[in-house]
Amino acid sequence: MAKKTVADVDVKGKKVLMRVDFNVPQDDEGRITSDDRIVKALPTIKNVLDRGGALILMSHLGRPEGARDDAYTLQPVAQRLSELLGKKVVFANDCVGPDAKAKAKALKPGDVLLLENLRFYKEEVIKDKAAKDDPKLREAKDKFAKELAAMADVYVDDAFGTAHRDNASMYTVPAVMEGKPRVAGFLVEKELTFLGDTVRNPQRPFVAILGGAKVSDKLGVIENLIPKVNRIIIGGAMAYTFLKARGKAVGNSRVEDDFMDKALQLLDQATSVGC
Known part of the structure; x- marks a missing residue:
């Protein structure tokens, strides 16, 4: 695959902002019924940690419509990820607020921070077409993206399932991180390679x-x-x-x-x- 991946970037001592797809199914009591999407992100997560990077993970869960709804909190995901990694996963109760910024600043190599649900913020889901037509929406989306981007040195996209969306975390954050490394994770690399081979040389x-x-x-x-x-x-x-x-x-x-x-x-x- 021609695109650079996380393996091409020196992450030692760096803070890595990684977009993952932790939109996992849950039962009526908020228990995760399948951790498959978390498991698929582990190779990229472990690669960064093993090479001395600190991780800031961001994801959406469900459709909370741009406002906080504890039915869609990512806290159970943080707990499950901690179990899978065998180490503590710090959880921030916001994305760009004081808690997230303080915990991101305190990260040391090998640490993992999971931000709260991106879709608790209406700025995450502003359509890019709407933002182009409305300067206030553009300003709001850009501000949200810049606050996320300011916490990290490297951007990694490993959320293949949401790669088609123009959400701030997928589209605007890497745009405002121009000059910093912006690469694909191993899951995205795997899916793009498979799709590319399938389309180029199909049976x-x-x-x-x-x-x-x-x-x-x-x-x-x-x-x-x-x-x-x-x-x-x-x-x-x-x-x-x-x-x-x-x-x-x-x-x-x-x-x-x-x-x-x-x-x-x-x-x-x-x-x-x-x-």
């Missing part, structure tokens, strides 16, 4: 199966896949937008009306190449 017939609720999140992916695959199968709730675009009755099913024209365009494009 035929090559079928792409896409699901999910939101068409808007997948439009670019679908458009790029059409000339490369033999068939695209669309499932999940986003299929209803395509069905309605074709004039099919979908009842009260979820439809993104704003994207029906684009969905129809993609359907026609796929048909024209026999996809």
